[in-house]
Amino acid sequence: MEGLLFLTFATIAVLCALNLVLQTHPISSALSLIGVLGSIAVLYLLLGGEFIAAVQLIVYAGAIMVLFVFVIMLLNTGAEKQPTRKIVVTWISLPLLFTFIALAAMLIAQQVPKTEVVTFGGFSGGTTLSVGRSLFTQYLLPFEVTSILILIAILGAVVLARKEI
Amino acid sequence: MNFFIVSLIKTGLVAFALLTTLAYLQWIERKVLAHIQLRPGPYRVGPHGLLQPLADVIKLVTKEGILPPQAHTFFYLLAPILAVSVALTAIVVIPFGPEVTVFGVTTNMGLADLNIGILFILAISSLGVYGVALGGWASNSKYPLLGGLRSSAQMISYELPLALALAAPLLIMNTLNFREITVLQGGYWLGFIPKWNIFAGPFPQIFSFIIFLIASFAETNRVPFDLPEAESELVGGFHTEYSSMGFASFFMAEYANILTVCCVGTVLFLGGWQPLWPAAYGSDFAPVVILFGSAAILFFHGANALKSRLWDRFSFPVFGVVFLILGALFLVPVLKPVVVPLFWFLSKSLFLVFVFIWIRGTLPRFRYDQLMRFAWTFLFPVAVVNLLVTSFLVAITSN
Numbered sequence: 001m002e003g004l005l006f007l008t009f010a011t012i013a014v015l016c017a018l019n020l021v022l023q024t025h026p027i028s029s030a031l032s033l034i035g036v037l038g039s040i041a042v043l044y045l046l047l048g049g050e051f052i053a054a055v056q057l058i059v060y061a062g063a064i065m066v067l068f069v070f071v072i073m074l075l076n077t078g079a080e081k082q083p084t085r086k087i088v089v090t091w092i093s094l095p096l097l098f099t100f101i102a103l104a105a106m107l108i109a110q111q112v113p114k115t116e117v118v119t120f121g122g123f124s125g126g127t128t129l130s131v132g133r134s135l136f137t138q139y140l141l142p143f144e145v146t147s148i149l150i151l152i153a154i155l156g157a158v159v160l161a162r163k164e165i
Numbered sequence: 166m167n168f169f170i171v172s173l174i175k176t177g178l179v180a181f182a183l184l185t186t187l188a189y190l191q192w193i194e195r196k197v198l199a200h201i202q203l204r205p206g207p208y209r210v211g212p213h214g215l216l217q218p219l220a221d222v223i224k225l226v227t228k229e230g231i232l233p234p235q236a237h238t239f240f241y242l243l244a245p246i247l248a249v250s251v252a253l254t255a256i257v258v259i260p261f262g263p264e265v266t267v268f269g270v271t272t273n274m275g276l277a278d279l280n281i282g283i284l285f286i287l288a289i290s291s292l293g294v295y296g297v298a299l300g301g302w303a304s305n306s307k308y309p310l311l312g313g314l315r316s317s318a319q320m321i322s323y324e325l326p327l328a329l330a331l332a333a334p335l336l337i338m339n340t341l342n343f344r345e346i347t348v349l350q351g352g353y354w355l356g357f358i359p360k361w362n363i364f365a366g367p368f369p370q371i372f373s374f375i376i377f378l379i380a381s382f383a384e385t386n387r388v389p390f391d392l393p394e395a396e397s398e399l400v401g402g403f404h405t406e407y408s409s410m411g412f413a414s415f416f417m418a419e420y421a422n423i424l425t426v427c428c429v430g431t432v433l434f435l436g437g438w439q440p441l442w443p444a445a446y447g448s449d450f451a452p453v454v455i456l457f458g459s460a461a462i463l464f465f466h467g468a469n470a471l472k473s474r475l476w477d478r479f480s481f482p483v484f485g486v487v488f489l490i491l492g493a494l495f496l497v498p499v500l501k502p503v504v505v506p507l508f509w510f511l512s513k514s515l516f517l518v519f520v521f522i523w524i525r526g527t528l529p530r531f532r533y534d535q536l537m538r539f540a541w542t543f544l545f546p547v548a549v550v551n552l553l554v555t556s557f558l559v560a561i562t563s564n
Contacts, residue, residue: 027240027302034295041288054284062291063321069295070317073302073310128281128341 049126245414248296312402347437438506456492
């Protein structure tokens with residue numbers, strides 16, 4: 001059951017990601033990205049990370065992507081114009097891309113040490129309680145540093161926007 | 166296997182009840198608004214307009230669905246589907262009553278018992294904005310676009326005070342599960358004040374409740390925050406170009422959202438299915454008294470009907486008999502553990518729905534800059550202070 005669900009939503013995620021790149025209209029791309037985020041939330045849920053799954057939906061799909069769609073609607077951008085490419089470029093780029101991805105995957109696999117295989121339901125640290133506890137004890141410093149970083153980014157955005165007015 | 170069958174039956178029951186309620190909410194809204202404005206409201210279709218929802222459904226289904234030539238077809242068709250499916254999904258985590266045993270089967274009164282229930286509601290309802298925004302954009306016309314833009318800006322702004330207001334009672338409850346939240350609100354202070362969150366120690370959540378109500382008016386695009394569909398300036402707002410089933414879907418989504426918000430408010434602040442006063446003082450008999458009393462009033466008015474309204478001589482006693490039967494259901498020992506909690510849950514939720522309609526009949530619409538200023542300079546700071554005070558008091562008293 002879990003395997004089937006994983007395969008379904010992994011496929012949806014990959015298809016949506018491909019669609020995101022291939023679509024020419026920004027709204028289609030934005031919606032595909034929501035599809036990717038939603039299916040990844042389901043994958044988190046399958047792994048037992050229920051809190052992360054819900055937060056993924058609330059923060060990314062429910063807030064950040066709404067802003068994306070909002071901006072696209074506000075600017076009313078049309079479909080992207082595809083540049084015309086030479087035939088040689090079209091035919092060489094695809095094999096080169098696959099070679100690059102394969103090389104990158106091989107390098108990452110060599111660098112990252114082998115860990116235990118994660119099984120469905122074998123992970124129990126995904127509850128709200130355990131996420132909160134590790135966030136405020138073990139990872140308190142990175143958490144606070146990240147919040148300060150985001151605060152600086154917000155202030156920077158405000159300052160930049162002020163100059164425009 | 167048993168689980169699947171029970172779930173299937175429950176889903177069927179809830180879906181049927183939900184869709185019927187949604188259809189009748191519109192009748193209730195029109196009636197209440199009419200009585201606020203001293204009009205009879207829908208009156209012609211069936212006794213007291215009771216068949217009006219059916220007539221409206223037939224009208225909406227048989228109307229021609231117009232596809233505007235300038236619209237982005239795919240998104241134009243996707244938007245109402247998205248809106249209504251998201252709105253209807255949210256109801257699955259609401260517990261309507263405690264765990265009950267019916268015909269030897271023990272089950273929860275509610276569809277799904279998630280331990281991230283409140284987060285699930287927030288996640289699902291935050292997706293609701295796409296239906297409105299996409300519908301406005303895909304129509305490719307001025308007014309819908311303005312409505313869609315207003316709606317997304319408004320929903321993003323009011324989601325913050327809403328989430329902060331929801332966080333405060335969760336700090337006291339220490340759980341995200343709706344069922345556990347309701348169970349924890351059982352019992353009474355001094356033997357008669359219910360331990361609901363609006364009366365809870367260490368800090369009564371009455372402020373959270375008010376912030377939650379205000380923010381949910383904006384989240385569901387209701388008066389006084391119904392700028393996305395302000396008919397005096399935007400024709401119909403985001404659904405101007407929609408007709409037939411597309412319009413009906415947006416309409417249904419709006420009512421489903423109201424219902425969900427009222428159910429969440431009931432569970433989080435008003436103690437879910439917990440009665441208003443202890444069963445020792447006869448709270449189980451409240452529905453019986455109310456229904457039998459209504460039946461008596463109906464019989465009286467049926468017998469003394471005006472000469473000009475002879476139809477009332479027939480319709481009032483029929484409704485009286487229906488109310489008598491409903492009241493008698495609350496006396497059957499087998500059904501009692503099911504219907505009494507359901508009565509309390511529904512009466513609280515429907516009271517909140519009534520408040521929504523009441524406000525619509527009372528308050529004028531805000532201007533758009535007032536709406537935004539209110540959210541960011543008043544509601545948000547108040548929600549933050551409320552959350553800080555609550556968490557401070559919880560931290561002091563918990564040790």
